[in-house]
Amino acid sequence: xxxxGLLFVLSSPSGAGKSTLSRMLLAADAGITLxxxxxxxxxxxxxxxxxxxxxxxxxxxxxxxxxxxFLEYATVFGNRYGTPRAPVEAALREGRDVLxxxxxxxxxxxHQAAERDVVRVFILPPSIAELExxxxxxxxxxxxxxxxxxxRARAEISHWDNYDYVLVNDEVAACFAQVQTILAAERxxxxxxxxxxxxxxxxxx
Amino acid sequence: xxxxGLLFVLSSPSGAGKSTLSRMLLAADAGITLxxxxxxxxxxxxxxxxxxxxxxxxxxxxxxxxxxxFLEYATVFGNRYGTPRAPVEAALREGRDVLxxxxxxxxxxxHQAAERDVVRVFILPPSIAELExxxxxxxxxxxxxxxxxxxRARAEISHWDNYDYVLVNDEVAACFAQVQTILAAERxxxxxxxxxxxxxxxxxx
Numbered sequence: 001x002x003x004x005g006l007l008f009v010l011s012s013p014s015g016a017g018k019s020t021l022s023r024m025l026l027a028a029d030a031g032i033t034l035x036x037x038x039x040x041x042x043x044x045x046x047x048x049x050x051x052x053x054x055x056x057x058x059x060x061x062x063x064x065x066x067x068x069x070f071l072e073y074a075t076v077f078g079n080r081y082g083t084p085r086a087p088v089e090a091a092l093r094e095g096r097d098v099l100x101x102x103x104x105x106x107x108x109x110x111h112q113a114a115e116r117d118v119v120r121v122f123i124l125p126p127s128i129a130e131l132e133x134x135x136x137x138x139x140x141x142x143x144x145x146x147x148x149x150x151x152r153a154r155a156e157i158s159h160w161d162n163y164d165y166v167l168v169n170d171e172v173a174a175c176f177a178q179v180q181t182i183l184a185a186e187r188x189x190x191x192x193x194x195x196x197x198x199x200x201x202x203x204x205x
Numbered sequence: 206x207x208x209x210g211l212l213f214v215l216s217s218p219s220g221a222g223k224s225t226l227s228r229m230l231l232a233a234d235a236g237i238t239l240x241x242x243x244x245x246x247x248x249x250x251x252x253x254x255x256x257x258x259x260x261x262x263x264x265x266x267x268x269x270x271x272x273x274x275f276l277e278y279a280t281v282f283g284n285r286y287g288t289p290r291a292p293v294e295a296a297l298r299e300g301r302d303v304l305x306x307x308x309x310x311x312x313x314x315x316h317q318a319a320e321r322d323v324v325r326v327f328i329l330p331p332s333i334a335e336l337e338x339x340x341x342x343x344x345x346x347x348x349x350x351x352x353x354x355x356x357r358a359r360a361e362i363s364h365w366d367n368y369d370y371v372l373v374n375d376e377v378a379a380c381f382a383q384v385q386t387i388l389a390a391e392r393x394x395x396x397x398x399x400x401x402x403x404x405x406x407x408x409x410x
Contacts, residue, residue, distance in 0.1 A: 124405065128408050128410060154410065158409060160401065164394065165390070166401055167393065168404075178393055182390045185386050185387045185390030186390070188370045188372065188383060188386070189369065190365070190368050190370055199373075200362055200365050202332075203329065203332070203359070204333075205359070
């Protein structure tokens with residue numbers, strides 16, 4: 001059955017498991033690919049152009065904005081980020097799904113740009129103590145950074161009610177199964193199954 | 206997590222598998238129970254009062270209508286049918302789901318009465334030849350009845366686009382898995398998880 005793709009948004013506060021769940025989904029499901037944003041910020045160690053981000057100059061970014069090449073774009077801490085429109089629209093037409101690992105503001109803008117195609121899932125930690133434990137377990141940040149991350153996490157959590165689905169990531173395998181269930185159900189939505197018009201016409205003779 | 210129940214509608218043309226799928230769902234899932242309609246028509250052989258239907262007199266039915274006791278009601282071939290409101294509202298409050306094995310008109314009326322709580326699933330046969338084969342395989346109906354059923358099936362199919370989800374019942378186990386997936390995902394919808402308000406308040410301290 002021919003269908004239209006969907007834009008699958010996973011958001012969570014840092015430490016609640018969004019990146020792990022995204023990696024698991026991309027590995028398990030050949031029907032979904034990660035949206036690669038364009039950004040003017042320089043690559044960090046290990047980041048690959050075209051895979052983690054499309055790294056572009058400020059001039060190229062401005063051209064893309066004025067050319068209408070972005071589905072949504074924003075400036076965060078002085079760096080610019082945008083979602084290239086063409087690969088997303090091609091995926092939707094071809095019945096492929098696109099994963100967005102983005103924060104609540106990105107989710108909101110994407111929703112404004114493509115409401116009927118967007119499915120928004122928010123991942124919560126089981127408790128604030130567990131979230132802090134996970135951030136500390138990384139062992140990479142000092143106390144000031146951890147406190148700033150916790151503050152940002154609380155702010156992110158406050159936007160839970162802008163999402164279509166909310167999951168509590170208590171145990172990652174169970175939470176991942178719920179993510180897969182949501183994606184499977186959304187693919188069965190009547191409005192995405194573009195092949196139904198011809199199929200039902202055939203049934204009715 | 207506290208949640209609000211949902212009203213799960215399965216519709217299909219006769220022979221496409223709605224009743225089999227309903228029985229499978231009720232057997233497999235303790236969280237959902239079948240809505241029992243009230244009707245003025247007399248019981249058929251084997252039908253149990255309070256289980257298949259609440260069999261009521263025309264006078265009692267009229268009292269229930271004027272008392273606002275029905276969520277929706279309709280007259281079909283001179284017999285009256287109604288969905289009692291109280292058990293449905295109790296189920297929604299208590300986080301239990303209710304299954305409705307009804308036709309497109311019932312689905313439409315239920316949707317008008319309780320839009321945000323209703324999830325509508327339509328089951329299609331894989332082909333019109335297979336539908337006819339299934340109706341004939343029952344061996345209970347003569348040619349005139351089968352032709353009338355096929356005509357009614359085509360009319361029912363024409364309402365496929367009033368549903369939230371549409372499934373093709375090619376293989377019953379696969380179709381049943383899709384029904385379960387849809388129900389599981391709908392239970393995770395943010396708007397149904399009434400416990401999230403307190404839970405996220407706790408997270409944000």
